[in-house]
Amino acid sequence: MRAALLMFSMALAFGQAKLPPYSKDVLPNGAQLFLLPRAGVPLVHFEVLIRGGVESDPADKAGLASITAALLRRGTAKRSAEQFVEELDYLGGSFNAGFFGAYPSATTITAQFLSKDFDAGLDLLADATLHPSFTETEARKILARSVDQMKAAKDNPQASIGNYFRAEYFGKTHPYGVPPDEASYQRMSREDIAAYHAKYYCGRNMLIVVTGDFDAAQAKAKLAKAFGAAPAGEAFSWVKTSAPARAGRVLLIDKPDATQTYFQIAQPGINIKSPDRTALELVNTLFGGRFTSMLNDELRVNSGLTYGAGSRVDQDRLPGAIVISTYTKTDTTIKAIDLALDVLKRFHDNGITAAQLASAKAYVKGLYPTQSLETMSQQARLVGQIELNGLGRDEADGLFARIDGVTLEKANETIRNYYQTGDLTMVILGAGDKIRDQVKKYDPHLREVSVKTPGWAVR
């Protein structure tokens, strides 16, 4: 049909959607500024990154970086907490500060305002980011609330299994292996929070990205003035690479009232700069990254064991894991785990076909624009990650070429290297009395923890 063919040829001619150009400047205090203006929806989006993230939490005070971020808006040098949130909400603005993803290497502060409110919005953002007052009252309130939030998290298996997994897979000497818990919040003080801010919220440790509908020249001057006020300080020095905890272990988390069992099965993966990243993303798409993936096909579509099964590949500064995760009713726990392990073995042994690889390539390319390029917050996030990790704009613009460069041979070699069937770490959450004896077959030295026990690690 003519119209459809015409559209098809146009799409081929244009090829990949690109990240629009953006400017880069360094302020005298070392803060880096990136501007990407685009006319359209009359909104402006700010993203400020503070290097350190999960790696900057002290070992016994996990959650300090996040608590610091959450307190930024709770009172500043010139505004009470109440004034700040009232002004923010009056503008219809949004302001979020904290961690984005499980193992972020930065604290992310985002704010979005109507374009006409650029000045007022920037004033709020800079005031919170650079001049928070961290009163004793506000610090106490948020720490007490966070302790209760840890309790509430235990009532939600899908959320809490991720914390148990982190502690089990990475272990307590790894910066990714220590999720905040009741005790870590109880050990924190107002002084810890203020000291964290003084040390890390400084020019050399800060990136500022602005996207949306605004005038670049005017914005640059205003941003330089606002964020130039930060002391220069020092950039965060990254921790040395840590190895995950010993593999090949099974942890059972006992939640006696659970009517289904949640489980995660993990093995070593890559970091964000790995040369295998594109190939791994493609093969994992086929293994567990989309609806028709092998895991979802077997565990959901063919057998009805679960509502959903998948696999993810962590892509962070330090090497992460490749993690299978799903859930099933208590009675079919063993059947589902065995089937997941069987799919893994078949994937390892048989690899994939040229047709499968072509399908994965089309899928990853087809989704990319709506996942990374469409909105001003997606664009800011992409620029921030490119600059934070030193990836270069080829991260976005060269994606399709990198995808095209993955041969079938490379894909199958990647599968053989990364999808191993031995030495797996397994975390299983369910009704202990009903599944304990059966899951021992995966590890006779199975360890166990109750959801009622504070924290996420086996003591």
Added chain:
Amino acid sequence: MSCAWAQDVQTATLANGMKVIIQEDHNIPNVAMYFFYRIGSRNERPGITGISHFFEHMMFNGAKKYGPKQFDNEMEKAGGNNNANTGQDLTTYTDWFPSTALELMFDMEADRIRDLAIDPKMVQSEREVVYSERRSSVDNNNFGILREQLEAAAFTAHPYHWPVLGWPSDIEAWTQQDLKDYFAIGYAPNNCTMVVVGDVTAAGVMELAKKYIEPIPAHEPPPPVRTKEPEQLGERRLVVKKAAQLPIQMIAYHVPEAKNPDATVLDVISTLLSSGQSSRLYKRMIDEEPLALSVNGGQGDSLDPTIMIFTIQPRNGVDPARTEKVFYEELDRLKSAPVPERELQKAKNQMLSLHYARLETIAGRASLLGHFDAIFGDYRKTFTHDKDFQAVTAADIQRVAKRYFTEKNRTVATLIPEGK
């Protein structure tokens, strides 16, 4: 509204009665194509509760031309993905794909609307999948289980009484014939609105719609829902006892359907009460007094009169009786004194920003255009909705609060941790 992205929506109605809404947007080379069927759990009856949602699942399990798994396989191979959602009023199918896959999507959507195969083997396996979904969102989710009980208590007669996912015994029991009958009443082209937003031309979309969709015959839409919920005559209270670290409280009031002007006033009220850290309930119950971990409330746009639900999670050690009392004090404050001008304007500004943000993506616009068409009968409300809430006055808020937030009209559900 002056924004470029608010214009150039084109509409048509096919000969078989399906409405088509198109908006061209060439920002990214992708398309959002949504189908809104005016059928949901309100169209069910005891014995087949949850069947609308089950149907949503079956729509991916094979038709005449594209057999089991092929819808997803072909779509992902062409660079697209999809989802679907069933509610009390509507069932929505959402396709996202590169513009190169437009004709494939028309072919596959037409195939399943016209000739869905209801394979008994797939039915059995999908029953298990739906049961697993229910276990995750209800049985192992304290908020989910409490809400289900709350709705069942607040509605005694109207179909909003039963859960969208269905009662477990119905999930286990519906038959092949139930499914065939239900497909026949719900999946008529004349009971559907198609919305296409993105990297397309309106002429190209219409050409494909005429080729693939228009030949599908129209038939009778679902019969009207006759049952109306009788007026509530006194407070209803219920308790769920379950293993939990913390209690949960839900307080619901009967409120009118989306087309009633009071619904817009209630939207402003829910913003005033629980949107942002400057909102009344956040300030009072989370910030100033350590009573709750979270508090929020609102009602969805609905075809029939519905309930506005407030959800409170009390802090560890706080008696739910205390959070309940403070919550009523805040509702009474809405009745006894007019909301100050700046506070009212603040709520409106928050609503406007949220509305703009939803319009930013092709998916967001497809969703709103279809939603306003299906619920309000006019997609143009997408672009005039802000005028409605801008017009709400402090007096409206006092009147509406007094009318609906009464003891007689409320249902209170509390989840109490077992053994505590």
